[in-house]
Amino acid sequence: MIRVASYNIHKGIGTDRKLDPARICRALAQLDADVVTLQEADKRFGARQSVLPEKLLAEAGYEAAALHIRPGGMGWHGNAVLVRKGHQVRSARPLDLPTLEPRGAVLAEVEIDGQPLRVVGMHLDLSGLWRRRQVRCVIAHLDRCTEAMPTVLMGDLNQWSERGCLSEFTGHRHFRLLDTPKSFHSRRPVTRLDRIIASHELQCDGCGTLDDVALRAGSDHLPVWADLKLHNR
Template sequence: MRVVSWNIHWGCGKDGRIRIHAVIDVLRKLNPDVICLQEVAGNHPELEGSATASQFKQLAGAFGGYHMIEQAPSEIYKNNLPRQFGNILLSKYRITQAQRHMLPWPADPEHPSGMPRGMIETVLEAPGGKLRVLTTHLEYYSPLQRRAQVRRIRELHREACARARIYQSEPDLDPPFQLGFRPGSAIFCGDFNFAPDAEDYQELVAPVEPDTLRLLDAWRVRHGDMARAPTAGLHGFPWPERPACYDYFFVTEDLAARVNEVNVQSETAVSDHQPIVLDLV
């Protein structure tokens, strides 16, 4: 099972041109089973390069053999037209559940602007059984908001593990209640906007209650203390000032033995972030 996560920067390269077809080409070469994308735009002419097209529709059309879940936490209306910015999850595997979580966005006097953030959660019929795949893009500017979002992710994960322990099928209930099993086993991925030595990172992977599956950094599971490959700051983009890691895969501890490889595709320059790839056996 191969999962790719990538902040595509609305397909805008260093030259300020938008090339969604180049993003699509990179993804096709990687041949993932599940694709998780952040910073997908639709009808945003003011963004660099003028992101006037619906990239949600372009990506859905390019990967017609996949099932798509989209979420645009930032949805602004001008002249009654939605300008969307958010996340996509595309899966070759059957999706049995999907939830679109809005993450906390507390008022921060130090950073009064910003945009709402969200997380897509799916339950997939994957090799080896059902598991959850979740993708998100956390706050960059406000540490207060990002910390609240990390805590909410942990809360949602505790909830999923607790519900998995008590799940029982109740076929007599009305169809909207028939969600089926939602496992604790999960892969979390995306642009978390924190460094590996940050307090937010430490809080996300901190010990949990005995009945909750702990989240592990898949890079550390596979590579131990080996220097982490940067996921941003390459190819001469103005941000960040130097190569750094902001993008991650976190897996529940029961999946650790299945982590076969985690790597960063550093060659492409069609976004200010690099694709990251997780292979499970």
């Protein structure tokens, strides 16, 4: 079983308006995922340093997949991939997307207990037209990958309805949307902005979010997780 999760951490600023990276890391520890995609993981201005100190991440049991973009930064336009210690990161790279806003995506290929997994983390545009273009671009990146591999796409899609850019995934022969819980706003979730999409060879054994109410205040989004396994295992 592989647990994957996605979390828009809002640059570490909670619903109480407090900057508290330690609270985010406690939430990550409670999620106990093998792979996590983060959104808004870097500061927006200046040197765009990581919001989460490496020491706190390590204490939570994670390390960031190295993208080698800027010293002290974790992600690409705030998108980052965390893996549980002991898992191997084969490769990681940013994906350029067509965009009006500073948005992007990252792709990592990891190995979890001998099982390869391709992971895409993304934070899509506020414009519906641009979201569709971005999803098509992500899928085109995946179609160009030479090695077939179970694939999970996760992130804050900024899609309020069940249509729009989501139809780009549901209309693709390889992917399906998982039934993740409502995640925004964390104080009173009304919609599923944060989604997990899996390739068809992966079976979902359950989805959820944080149990600890205090940790839910760490961001305006709730994290979402899914437990996955290959159909033939």
